[in-house]
Amino acid sequence: MNTLFEKIKQAIKDDFYEVAEKQKQSNPISLxxxxxxxxxxxxxxxxxxxxxxxxxxxxxxxxxxxxETMADRRRHQGEIALEAGAEDLSEIALREQAQYEERAERLKQGYENSMNQLEELEHKYREMKLKLKDMHMKRLELMGQENIVIMKNKMNRVLKESEFGIPAENLENIEKLFDREEKKANDEYDISLFDARIQQLAKEINKQETGELRNNS
Structure with a gap:
């Protein structure tokens, strides 16, 4: 039983999140x-x-x-070795000088490439930041539009409803009902007034007849 209850509860929760997510996706500001x-x-x-x-x-x-520094050092060392007659050392120095010069050239090319890549990245980064600012501005514009829509909807409801929150068509029906009740009350008042006047006239006639009888006797 507990397992079934948990499954039902989880299904309801999943449905709730799904509906909430759909509502969120339909909202341009949320997107x-x-x-x-x-x-x-x-x-x-x-x-x-x-x-x-x-x-x-x-x-x-x-x-x-x-x-570059090592290439210059090997070149200088090779010159010293050559002057000293140490041709074997001079050959080693010249060989390593060439290796360092080749390495220096590759590193120089790598440095220049990295510089170009850095400039490109910085350019793209500036563009991204500007685009982000534009998006923030667009968000503010949409928020302003949303406020206008909300206010217009509220104003429309106010215009359609009375100060008591009653729809205009229902308010008309209520006014008609009051009119009928007022007419009914007026009619009843007129009838009561008519009855009272007739009763008063009957009393006056009765008094006159009583007075005549006394005079005749």
Whole structure:
């Protein structure tokens, strides 16, 4: 029994969330808020990518300059070895000089590529931030439109209803009912007044007849 109850409760909960989600999806401001959150998350990712790219660029630059320094050192060492007649050392120095120069060239190219990539990322990042600002402005515009729609709906309800919250057509029926009751009360009053006057006339006639009888006797 408990298991069945839990299943029913979960099914009701799922239906509720499904309806709530559909209502949320049909609301343009809710959709825009969701898109804003997703865009803000992407902007944060882009910011982190830029920081990583800057580190990569700095690393390329450092390695490039170190390779250039080592190439110059091996060149200078090769010259010293050649002057000293140590041709074997001179050959080693010249070979390593070439290796460092080749490495320096690759690192220089990597540095330049990382610079171009960084500029592209920063350009895209600025575009994303501007787009995000535009979306925030659009959200404010939609909120303003939503306020107008809500106010118009409330005003329409006020115009259609009386100050007591009664629909206009029902209010007309109530007014007609009061009119009928008022007419009925007036008719009853007129009838009561008529009866009272007739009763008064009857009393006067009775007095006259009584007086005549006394005079004759």
């Amino acid at each position: 825009l808020n969701q898109y804003l959150r997703e865009s803000e998350a992407e902007v944060k990712k882009a910011s982190k990518l830029i920081e990583r790219q800057k580190l990569l660029k700095d690393e390329f630059y450092k390695e490039w300059k170190q390779a």
